[in-house]
Amino acid sequence: MPQSVTTDDLIRRRDRAFGAGARLFYDRPLHLVRGEGAYVFDVDGRRYVDMYNNVPCVGHAHPRVVEAMARQQATLNTHNRYLHEGAIALAERLTALQGVTECVVFSCSGTEAVENALRMARIATGARGIVCTDATxxxxxxxxxxxxxVGEAGPVDRDARAIAFPQTLRPITPGLTGEALTDAYLDRLDDAIDDLKASGSGFAAFIVCSILANEGLPDIPPGFMPRATQRVHAAGGLMIADEVQAGYGRTGQWWGYDAVGFRPDIVVTGKPMGAGLPLGATAASRAVVEGFRAETRYFNTFASSPLQAAVGMAVLDVIEQEGLVANVARVGAALKGALLNRRGRWDAIIDLRGVGLFLGIELVDATGEPDAALAFAIVCGLRDKGFLVSNAGIFNNVVKIRPPLVFSMADADAFLAAWDGVVAERRG
Amino acid sequence: MPQSVTTDDLIRRRDRAFGAGARLFYDRPLHLVRGEGAYVFDVDGRRYVDMYNNVPCVGHAHPRVVEAMARQQATLNTHNRYLHEGAIALAERLTALQGVTECVVFSCSGTEAVENALRMARIATGARGIVCTDATxxxxxxxxxxxxxVGEAGPVDRDARAIAFPQTLRPITPGLTGEALTDAYLDRLDDAIDDLKASGSGFAAFIVCSILANEGLPDIPPGFMPRATQRVHAAGGLMIADEVQAGYGRTGQWWGYDAVGFRPDIVVTGKPMGAGLPLGATAASRAVVEGFRAETRYFNTFASSPLQAAVGMAVLDVIEQEGLVANVARVGAALKGALLNRRGRWDAIIDLRGVGLFLGIELVDATGEPDAALAFAIVCGLRDKGFLVSNAGIFNNVVKIRPPLVFSMADADAFLAAWDGVVAERRG
Structure with a gap:
């Protein structure tokens, strides 16, 4: 199917206006003009099932979100140095949902929220050292x-250390399983903390995506996260849960840290919070947040605004009123089960994992090596059949499935038929 | 006038939800619930003329902006790895308006846009050194x-140097005026560049707010900005204009660099671009932007979205269709003239300066020393009369006037009456 002239022209205009090098998805870029629920539509009117986007978590163009956004912008939208109930109420609701935090610092993105979390940890501990995972x-x-x-030699920051991310598929010590494997990864964490302390940086925090999304959603050795939290606390550090991808119902529970069983000290949220309105948050105990405010006097022009608050509340309303967390658990489990049934039918699938509506299908070649080209071919084949996914993971050989939370059982059935078709074409 | 119980309760809730230390404006915080044009309304229904906020540049709750925002959110709002005309058209329009740039990298705030500008300059020059002014x-x-x-010992970044900001009121060498004073400040710039080069950092850029807004809008010695640009270029660096406050018609011209007569290499915009929707941009030549994209592979989830584009275009539409740049020039000149007439009537006014709808009234005590307490008292007195301004500048003794661009001649007349009243009360 050739691209229309309009689309080719637009690609040229885009390169001129943004400068060449602003990446587009797929071998033939998608020219989208409309979205509704779990679906997006291209310029030719073709419908695609969106199985990639986590930002429009309540579905594209949700009318409740549109209405809240329009009503608040038509009423008042200012910075947060005037009193306004909106962001206060959103902070109260967010901390109540999280159960482990007391106060919130809003921002405009996950990046800003992560940075504020790192600054909070450094101020609270008086140390600078940060541990992260090595493919995050x-x-x-x-x-x-x-x-x-990601995928480079390691952190540039001299106060940071990256440790091997915990996984069962390619264990750090071949042959180790179960608790012994957990211990091996925990030793790496201890080593990194010791190294930071010996270097003079000290140890401030371990930051981790609760479900290791960018690592490709590995199955985590048993008890790693809660035991890592114990070690971090014993070493005087804080545990930062990056819930930008893991939170907001993605796993079939509200928070990724609940899905993997630990209680973080600082919770970072972003992408889905504002359904496309820039909105991020860093939540922690009162002492940690007030220490941060006293030290930094942080102010963000666009954050904590009445607009962010109204939209943020509408997103939470929809998730609760439409029962989307339960939908994720139900549809996600059914989809994972159906894909697990298919695993034995195609040798290229070495692993099928994930939780809720965040699944990864890891592909290898005939020799068992990671096959990124195959994953990309599958991604493009699915696009041609009207289903949008992507490839990810440290080897880019994981087909990543991460639809809006409104993705339905019927959508899942349609996807499975398309998946079978693409696989049949690859197997010849 | 005592605060209502509702307002006191809300302050307590705010301290609990955000953590104590999130600053509020004024001696008695304003509890706002609605805005319209140049006016905001508090919870008791009292109207205030907004003479502070530059973000809602086309006026609070402008219906054209609300309509564009709602329509786009109801149609499509995704990230920029799909093709969509919106942000492309906004980039084309922005560079055409700027006249000195070719390509745009969008972001969600002035902070992000400044950071991208600094990274562009470092990548383009291969050097790390940044010069800024010392109260910025x-x-x-x-x-x-x-x-x-601001107001601390100097930059923390070891690759940065701060130079004395150029001004005529308190010249760096007492007694110098005119071109000789300009030369004295340019020598400081040369010294900073030389020091960076000697240190091994090299010289990447001089970043400056075109109208030195945070320094308190000083009158700049003649020709400083264009001559500084020449020296920066001769030293192999780039000139970055921070137009977050200076741009978008604020001076009665589209860009601050036009008002002060120089042509920057990189233009940073932010606050007014999205009328409260987080939106920032960094614009430069194709070579500079493409170098940045190749080196960083920069991607920003919420930036370059159809929503940012629709709102950004609506703001430009309103500025053009309502003739707001001309309004700023006309009302700003009249207001400045009227205030200049009042200068001789009150010894506390040592200086009255600024351009367009961005004016500063600098206040001193009987001994001629900067009087921040007086400025704050004036600010609070004006608030009580229904006019919102703030105090700023390196000594916090400058009454800062910076209303939405829709501020009218009638608003200016009403303000002058209030000003006279507050001054009369102070003089007893």
Whole structure:
């Protein structure tokens, strides 16, 4: 199917206006013009099932969100140095939902929220050292990006250490399983903390995506997260849960840290919070947040605004009123079960994992090596059949499934038929 | 006038939800519930003329902005790895308006846009050194904030140097005026560049708010900005204009760099762009932007979205269709003239300066020393009369006037009457 002239022209205009190098998805870029629920539509009117986007978590163009956004912008939208109930109420609701935090610092993105979490940890502990995992991504600015460079030699920040991310598929010590494998990864954490302390940086925090999304959603050795939390606390540090991808119902529970069983000290949220309105939050205990405020006098022009608050509340309303967390658990389990049934039918699938509506299908070639080209071919084949997924993971060989939370059982059935078709074409 | 119980309760809830230390404006905080044009309304229905806020540049709750925001959110709002015309068209329009740039990298705030500008300059020059002025503010994150700490010892970044900001009121060498004074400030710039080069950092850029807003809008010695640009270029660096406050018609021209007569290499915009929707932009030549994209692979989840584009275009539409740049020039000149007439009537006014709808009234005590307490008293007195301004500048003794661009001649007349009243009360 050739791209229309309009689309080709638009690609040229885009390269001129943004400068060449602003990446587009897929082998043939998608020119989208409309979205509704779990579906997006291209310029030719073709419908795609969106199985990639976590930002429009309540579905594209949800009328409740549109209405809240329009009503608040038509009423008042200012910065937070005037009193306004909106963001206060959102902070109260967020901390009540999280159960482990007391106070909130709002921002405009996950990157800003992660940076504020790191600053909170450093101020609270008086130390600078940060431990992260070695194939992670926590944000795009210079500091956060430099801390957690994906697929490069390691963190640029001299106060950071990256440890091997915990997984069962390719264990750090071949042959180890169960608690022994957990112990091996915990030893790496201890080593990193010791190294930071010996270097003079001290140890401030371990930051981790609760479900290791950018690592490709590995199955985590048993008890790693709660036991890592114990070790972090014993070493005087704080545990930061990056819930930008893991939170807001994605796993079929409200928070990723509940899904993997630990209680963080600082919770970072972002992408889904505002259904496309820039909105992030860093939540922690009163002492940690007030220490941060006293030290930094942090102010963010666009954050904690009545607009962020109204939209943020509408998103939570929809998740609760439409029962989306339960929908994620139900549809996610059914989809995972159906894909597990297919695993034995195609040797290329070495692993099928994930939880809720965040699944990964890891593909290998005939020799058992990670096959990124195959994953990309599958992604493009599914796009041609009207289903949008992507490839991810440390080897880019994991087909990533992460639809809006409104993704239905009927959508899942349609996807499975398309999956079978694409696989049949690959197997010839 | 005592605060209502509701307001006191809300302050307590706010301290609990945000943690104590999130600053509120004024001696008695304003509890706002509605805005319209240049006016905001508190919970008791009292109207205030907004003479502070530059974010709602086209006026609070402008129906054209509300309509564009709602329509786009109801149609499609995704990230920028799908093709969509919106942000492309906004980039084309922005660079055409700027006249000195070719390509745009959108972001969600002035802070992000400044950071991207600094990274562009470093990548383009291969050097790390940044020169800024010594009482500036370019953003809130760790790197940008550390580069430009206001009122502290100087930049935290070892690759940064701060120079005395150029001014005629308190010249760096007492007694110097005119071109000789300009030369004295340019020598400081040369010294800073030389020092960076000697240190091994090299010289990447001079970043400056075109109208030195945070320094208190000083009258700049003649020709400083264009001559500084020449020296920066001769030293192999780039000139970054921070137009977050200076741009978008604020001076009665589209851009602050036009008002002060220089042509920057990189233009940073923010606050007014989205009328309260988080939106920032960094614009430069194709070579500079493409170098940045190639090196950083920058991606920002919420930036370049159809929503940012629709709102950004609506703001530009309103500015053009309502003739707001001309309104700023006309009302700003009249207001400045009227205030200049009042200068001789009150010894506390040592200086009255600014351009367009961005004016500063600098106040001193009987001995001629900066009087921050007097400025704050004036600010609170004006609030009690229904006019919202603030105090700013390196000594916090400058009454800052910076209303939405829709501020009218009638608003200006009403303000002058209130001003006279407050001054009469102070003089007894």
């Amino acid at each position: 991504y926590h944000g795009s600015n210079a500091w956060v990006g430099g801390l957690t460079r | 503010y370019h953003g809130s994150n760790a790197w940008v904030g550390g580069l430009t700490r």
